[in-house]
Amino acid sequence: MANPNQPDENKLNIELPEDVAEGIYSNLAIISHSHAEFVIDFIKILPGVPKGKVKARIILTPEHAKRLVKALQDNIKKYEENFGPIKDVSPRGPGIPINFGGAAQA
Secondary structure: OOOOOOOOOOOOOOOHHHHOOOOOOOEEEEEEEEOEEEEEEEEEEEEOOOOOOOEEEEEEHHHHHHHHHHHHHHHHHHHHHOOOOOOOOOOOOOOOOOOOOOOOOO
16 A cells, blocks of 8 residues: 555646646647657637747657657547547648638639
């Protein structure tokens, strides 16, 4: 039986500051990599605005990037089991939405 006065070495104490807990909206992610790291830039693009802004940049080791992919796949599977399939937003493949939903272009 574990001693309640000794900390459990398998537990991780994580603090979530209030400003971070609010989250940041992103509707585009751009991923690049080198031999040592993956860089994910989370960007917000608004309709009719020609310039997007990077809202957050996350830098990961290749090992952490692979674990993130596996965790996302697992969570997407669980989400779809509960709520149904997620539509593939871009049937033509990935692309950067420019002026999506904005005024018609002539």
